[in-house]
Amino acid sequence: MGKYKIVVIGQLNKDLMNQLEQKCEIKVWSSPQKIPRDTLLSWLSDAEGFISRGDVVVNGELLSKAPKLRVIAQASVGYDNVDIDACMSRSIPFGNTPEVLNEATADLIYGLLISSARRIHEGFEYVKDGKWESPFNIPMGVDLYEKTLGIIGMGNIGRRVAVRAQASGMNILYHNRKESVANNELNCKYETFENVLKQSDFIIVLVPLSNQTKKLFKKTEFEIMKQTAYFINASRGAVVDTNALYQALVNKEIAYAALDVTDPEPIQSDHPILKLNNILITPHIGSATTETRYKMGQLTVENLLAGLESKKMPSCVNKTVYN
Template identity: 60%
Template sequence: MTKFKVVLTKETWPAAMERIEQHCEVKCWKEAEPIPRTVLLEWLKDAEGLFSTGDVKVDEDLLSNAPQLRVVAQSSVGYDNIDIDACTRREIPFGNTPGVLVETTADLTFTLLLSAARRIHECWDFVKSGNWASNNNIPYGVDLFGKTLGIVGMGDIGCAVARRAKACGLNIIYYNRTRRMDDHVLEARYVDFRDLLHESDFIITLVPLSNQSRGMFGAEEFAQMKSSAYFINAARGSIVNTEALYEALKSKQIAYAALDVTDPEPLAGDHPLLSLPNILITPHVGSATYETRNRMAHLAVDNLLAGLGRLALPACVNPTVNYPK
């Protein structure tokens, strides 16, 4: 039986990889650095499927070099690296991995909030450095109970965070493009974006990156927050103006920031943000658990194999060109 020709921009999890290799002739980039664009374009000349982990830009130029391409599958929920319109024009369905990472990402997001509020990593550094001679100089945090949490982007992950916040006694307000009809279940109050900035003790942003959300948090927005506000970004780095965030933290215009995503990403070891005492940064680990990454990989394989067989993708971002046609 003739196998489908597939390009992988990076190795995926073993069980998912085995499924691909059962049905496909695979070209897989196995080096630590991202696949060079020239190599990728050469490999795609006769490829019928592309499996990405979000580390390459899929645009008109790439697609024009892949005339046999039937499907693009990516092991992530975000797809700001994908030109969906270009895929649609060429009738190529694109599949992502929504749903399977909701609870895991909500765990990480709320962990950032808790760790920042109670200064967990500063406490660890305090102990590790041998300063725990007495309790006089311990790092002090702030309470969550009774405070106001503002969630920007009340999608599935935002709702999962809200459930966790409710258990901790936080008052929840949120801003979304449209009001959720089920917000009474979450005991969350819909407010204007500016009101959220003014009222919140903690602000979590979970909006997807788009032309509208890029740079959503800049100098003007930080200036409208409380000086005691904690800002948490677990969405995309480019939603925040990094220079404005640095100035807001340095001048103590806001109290603290906790980030799982940055702009640029990865962040260089000598970046000015890392010199500040009031910030916590993790290396984009929102979905990084063994269970979730495996589920993501298998859903991406489901999308890939369905598209190769001209069957409907289980999770298709551009459904107007989803199979069958």
């Protein structure tokens, strides 16, 4: 039996590529730049497997150009770039990588929380700019202890953030589409969306991107928040109306924002929001640790090989494809 033909978008650890090469004939696009659509469609014309990336739109048009495609895998939890219904119509399983990045992402979010509250990066800039000789204008932060943290989207990552926040003595509110066992397990209190925004000193957003959550945070939502509120988004950039957030920061409707995701992404270097002194932005690094990225790549390879061998994926989004 010959090797499977696959297309890989992105970089994989050398060991993981060696695993694939034992069973697969591979075309790789390793550039951080987006692959030209014509090139991708040409490569997929005879491919049986596809490791995608978040900047690739996987839709019916793409699948129609890939008649031999039997499995798609992606090293991420989110998959808003993938039309799952289109995959289902072709009986193509799609695998993602939940769970393995929970701890690393929760650490990053907690880091954004602490850095924002204590103005850590502003303190570094203060030192770099030679202002330390005049300690009277040092960046002043706020306490976490006994403050209220509101988590919008209490999923697996939200729960891990809650544990970290409780170590700082924070009180935690959360909102999901419905109450969860977080009430009893984590001593967190369920509230309506509006009440979480009204009552929280810090708000962390961890919802998936969907038609229901796109621009969930607009002008109205920022007006509901406390003027002293700190807003942290680590879900998807499009969950927030960037212009509304900019205006809220400029007009001091909220105190501060920290983002690991933006809309657009990447944010342009000349965007006016970057000129503000009450914002911190990191380049979507929630899962960016050596250990976690390896685990994500490993699960992606396992998902792909399982699909090629007509086995159930370790992590499949559209599980009903097996029925």
